[in-house]
Amino acid sequence: MSDTPSYGFDTLQIHAGSRPDPATGARQTPIYQTTAYVFRDADHAAALFNLQEVGYIYSRLTNPTVAVLQERIATLEGGVGAVCCSSGHAAQIMALFPLMQPGCNVVASTRLYGGTVTQFSQTIKRFGWSAKFVDFDDLDALREAIDDNTRAVFGESIANPGGYVTDIRAVADVADAAGVPLIIDNTSATPYLCRPFEHGASLVVHSTTKYLTGNGTVTGGCVVDSGRFDWSASDKFPSLSAPEPAYHGLKFHETFGPLAYTFHGIAIGLRDLGMTMNPQAAHYTLMGIETLSLRMQRHVENAKKVAAWLEADPRVDYVTYAGLPSSPYAERAERCYPKGAGGLFTFAVKGGYEACVKLVNALEIFSHVANLGDARSLIIHSASTTHRQLTPEQQEAAGAGPNVVRVSIGIEDADDLIADLDQALAKATA
Structure with a gap:
């Protein structure tokens, strides 16, 4: 369906990203259970690998079923693009990956899912990253925690386990003033109850395992980009603003503009981290989102x-x-x-x-x-x-x-x- 703001949420949750299958006319999104895709010719293959053309190469990177889910979640959140992956925890690492370097830190809310606290306080140390935990009700403490090495602020819209509700706008204003993106885990709220981009967030992550799927059948995660953060405004985000050696010096932000972060998530994040969502999981989640x-x-x-x-x-x-x-x-x-x-x-x-x-x-x-x-x-x-x-x-x-x-x-x-x-x-x- 065409992208238009005139469609309501109930319509978009059923139709966004979904089109009748061109080969068969199937109305429900098919499960494209394939690992690879035939190139038209050698030039087509080269263009895909050089990021000069958008298409399907290998299902670790892109898959038609997963692509529909990505478009649907991005549309419901009001973002420009999304990257789905294997779990909510994978989505958090995927979200930080383009932003962080050894020695950098993320400032996170004290009110987070316990597994996220462990991931941020222990596991990310192995990447040379660190986390500072702050009560997001204390905006002065939040400002003080952000330093020259901070690359993101992270919180949950409705926090797990206690249901604490974050004042996203207030936190976003602090992050904006510091020139770093605010990442909001919107798992518990879903875009039906809250659209963090409308409150100033730059990025959204989901454990699609939860309310989006809604039936306890599959795990999955998603990173959604608002497309509004200026990755070239400073030298803090070289993965997005500086030449990328793996693609012959291509600059993601210069080349892809608002979609830079999304393209990086696929071309670098999924390519090298391999946290891929399988197409059957995407299919179950698409069916869940319909209701x-x-x-x-x-x-x-x-x-x-x-x-x-x-x-x-x-x-x-x-x-x-x-x-x-x-x-x-x-x-x-x-x-x-x-x-x-x-x-x-x-x-x-x-x-x-x-x-x-x-x-x-x-x-x-x-x-x-x-x-x-x-x-x-x-x-x-x-x-x-x-x-x-x-x-x-x-x-x-x-x-x-x-x-x-x-x-x-x-x-x-x-x-x-x-x-x-x-x-x-x-x-x-x-």
């Missing part, structure tokens, strides 16, 4: 009802859902996320660690899994699982203390979810 807005509406509706019930229950110490009027972030959520604060939050159980374990074991509808964003309601005790590698101080900062469980509210009947929680809390706090 994204409908599911997110139900996730939010259910989360509000369940969170309000939990907040009123004497067996619960507190609930972190930003969609509650009592939340310290209620005003921010209403202002920045007017369609809702998502379906993810935590609550603290009276009785601490042991009560949380009993609660998880007693639930019947909720599934005890290390995932979120499924159509099914999910629960996990973060301190003993997803955030286990963190120090107690890091766990508390991330909202994953020992007395806290994380819930991802699904699209079942909300009354059934409440009844399940009720009987499990009775056993956990007896």
